[in-house]
Amino acid sequence: MKTAVQLRHPAGKEVPRSELLFGTPAAFVAGALGPIAFFESGELVAYRIRYRRRTRVFVFRTLDVHDRLAASVPGVQPQVQLLLDLHSAGRARLVRGLFAYLARRRHDPSSLSDAFYLRVGAVLGGRLPTHKTLGSLLTSSGTRTAE
DSSP: OOEEEEOBOOSSSSSOEEEEEEOOOSEEEEOSSSEEEEEOTTOEEEEEEEETTEEEEEEEEOOSSOOTTSBOOTTEESOBEEEEEEOSHHHHHHHHHHHHHHHHTTOOGGGBOHHHHHHHHHHHHSSSOHHHHHHHHHHHOOBOOOO
């Protein structure tokens, strides 16, 4: 099952903008509101939506089959397995920094377990200094195993 992600890059501030922070689409299609990226099942995607001064970042895995208990993400069809949902520009910068750090260290973000991203969400939701905890999260996280 393919998952569609709407990307919007308008010029004005009154229209929502959305972009991929991480993910390798299988294909792109032109849509009425902007390009649409299609992802295969089991792919990890980081997706940011900005509207006026508000920012939201979603990190999710695409699903193999439709699950009525899965999470709905704006601009994404069908539902997905939501791992992170952040509501501030500061935390969005930290997630961008996380993916940049993983690229510098040659860690494949897709190979990290879902539990890793859930722990990152717990760290970002709390008051722990992320620059001190990221290394320990990576060492305690194994690669994602086939399910």
